[in-house]
Every structure is written in structure tokens, then in C-alpha cells.
Amino acid sequence: MAFENPPRERIKTILEQTKTIAVVGLSDKPDRTSYMVSEAMQQKGYRIVPVNPNVESVLGEKSYASLADIDEPVDIVNVFRRSEDTVSVAEDTLRMKHKPSVFWLQLGIYNEEAAALVQAAGIEAIMDRCIKVEDSILRPKQ
Template sequence: MGFENPSRDQIKELLQQTKTIAVVGLSDKPDRTSYMVSQAMQSKGYRIIPVNPNVDSVLGEKSYASLADIDEQVDIVNVFRRSEDTVPVAQETLRMKHKPKAFWLQQGIFNDQAASLVQAEGIQAIMDRCIKVEDSILLPK
């Protein structure tokens, strides 16, 4: 049996319990999808932590070079990287000081190996879903 995303109810519960989202690959360019999605999530009250070694800050938040550098609880690791680049991100997620609840690959991003790595450590995996779309549908405000 192949990978299956959590149910809509499970995703809703995850989002309701989420305060902080680390966004891997968050660009400081306002025309990029990662920026637009993160800005929308921030405007809904989520704290966004940028993870991008090439920028100092995004959306008013200090950017970190890697997930392992974050010294606070992150609820979701949201990934804007190519599918083939997500296994190292999953491995880095496992090295975080505080284990997140979920590892979320944005719409169009799939990697069964990355999902298996985090799931083996009790971290929920979500693939090929836009966090902003899911939040808008499940938690409209």
C-alpha cells in the first residue's frame, strides 16, 4: 500500500494545534509562491520561521540557515523544495532540537522516502497539499 495523506479531520486538528511553522525554502521575493503562502498564513496568526541560508529575514522574521539552527518548538516543517531535494530536509527535520508534529510537502511535491523517514520517528507526513488552501478550507475565518 502506498502513501496516504492524513484525513481532512486529522489535518484540521493539526492546524488547530499549530502555532509555529518553519518554512524551508521561503523566498524574500513577494512574487514567489513560498512568500505568498507564508504571508497568508502569517496574516491568519501563525508564526512563520524562514529557513533559507541565502536571506537574513523574511516577513519580519529572522531567517535560519537550517532547521537544526532553530532552538524553539516548531509545529510544522513546511517544505518548498523540489521533490528530489526533500530527503535531506527530512533528515534535517529529524535533527531538530524539538520534534515537530508534521512534515508538510507543498502542492506538487512528493517523496515517499522523505515521508517514510519522518513517519518512522512519529512525525506526521503530508505531501502534495498547499497548507494555505487546506487552512482556508478547514479553518475559514
């Protein structure tokens, strides 16, 4: 069966219930998409937890080398990595101390194997969607 993203109403509910987003591949360079999207989400009130072994902090938040290093609960793991790299990110997600509710692959990123891994563990998957765009459409005044 081919993968399908949850319906828009479900995505809206996910975003309304989300407080903390771990962002895998968050760059500390302001001209990068990962930075711009995360900054916009932070300005909308979401807490951003950077996951990038090459930086100490991003957007005023401590950066973690891997998802497994995060001690606090996160609601969404948002991924800015190539599609072919997302299976290992899904595996890292499953090793987290606190399992997130959602595994979200950004616009242009799609990997059915990664989605199947997290879904088998009860984590919802969203692929090939920009979290900032979805939030702007579904929650315009938040």
C-alpha cells in the same frame, strides 16, 4: 503500502493545534509562492520561521540557515523544495532540537522516502497539499 495523507478532519485538527511553522525554502521575493503562502499564514495568526541560508530575514522574522539551527519548538516543517531534495530536508528535520509534529510538503511536492523517514520517527507526513488552501477550506474564519 502506498502513502496516504491524513483525512481532512485530522488535517483540520493539526492546523487548529499549530502555532509555529518553519518554512524551508521561504523566499524573500514577494512574487514567489513560498512568500505568498507564508504571508497569508502569518496573517491568519501563525508564526512563521523562515529557513533559507541565502536571506537574513523574511516577513519580519529572522531566517535560519538550516532546521537544526532553530532553538524553539515548531509544530510544522513546511517544505518548498523540489521533490528530489526533500529526503535531505527530512533528515534535517530529524536533527532538529525540538521535533515537529508534522512534515508538510507543499502542492506538487511528493517523496515517499522522505515521508517514511519522518514517519519512522513519529512525525506525521502530509504531501502534495498547499497548507494555505487547506487552512482556508478547513478554518475559513480564523
